[in-house]
Amino acid sequence: MNKYLEQLIELSNLDKEIDDFAPRIAKVEKALKLSLDKEKELKSQTEVFQADIADAKLKKAKNEAHLAELSAKLKDFTKKSALVKTAKEIKALQLEEEIAKEQCDFANEEIARLEKIIELKQNSISALQEKIAQAAAEAEKIKETIDSQIQAIEEERKNVYKAKDELVSDMSHKILTFYQKIRKWAGNSTVVPVKKQACYGCFMRINDKTYASVLKQDDIVTCPHCGRILYKEIEEEKA
Ligand SMILES: [Zn+2]
Incomplete structure (x- = not known):
């Protein structure tokens, strides 16, 4: 990751x-x-x-x-x-x-x-x-x-x-500032998992291209609808 x-x-x-x-x-x-x-x-x-x-x-x-x-x-x-x-x-x-x-x-x-x-x-x-x-x-x-x-x-x-x-x-200072800017309005849902190809911040379905990037976990990907930071749902969260 x-x-x-x-x-x-x-x-x-x-x-x-x-x-x-x-x-x-x-x-x-x-x-x-x-x-x-x-x-x-x-x-x-x-x-x-x-x-x-x-x-x-x-x-x-x-x-x-x-x-x-x-x-x-x-x-x-x-x-x-x-x-x-x-x-x-x-x-x-x-x-x-x-x-x-x-x-x-x-x-x-x-x-x-x-x-x-x-x-x-x-x-x-x-x-x-x-x-x-x-x-x-x-x-x-x-x-x-x-x-x-x-x-x-x-x-x-x-x-x-x-x-x-x-x-x-x-x-990194840059990443931190990026996070804090989103946190100002998103609060505790600044970084959210993607479940069933949907953002768990705004609950909207994300497109295939964005979803593929999320699954790859190579980059920091934001939701195209709300702008929250997305990550691939981990096994524990399914349980
Ligand atoms: Zn969203």
Whole structure:
């Protein structure tokens, strides 16, 4: 086979491998991201419950302050009732006392209701904290495995770059420029095999003369339709 063609095939394979590293790493990192997102979501849920508890506690404190006022007022009524004389005055005082007692009942009910809310939310937080701990442990485990996976990929990447550097330093500048010009638009399909007398870049059938040149492998042949570099399909690719 033509030496330049051989180099071009190898270079295009190395470039394909290089382009493949980023998606490979992204795929590995995605599992970790999903796990960390889950942990974050659980934490933000916890914060919502904590805000609800703070709110309920504030309302509870207000009700307790109100209750203290009412209880002082009720004590006052006992003193006042000894002083009032007329039936009208007694009736007015009784009415006021009744209202105060009703308000006391209401405040107590509110406090009980708020305490229940606080308890429920606290239970929810405890459950969430357990889930957060689980998610964190899971993320840690994933991180460990992906660290070694990424390390292996990085090692591979270093080797491929080294192989490419060596190859490029060995190649003719003219051939390299020719390749890079096609690669600009053809990307990873710059150098393609010919199968069943068709270019595997544009999938168009090539004429007999071009096909014969491809089979001979003496020259660098480009597709007459798209301009990609062509090579004869090798046995492994049939399998
Ligand atoms: Zn073509």
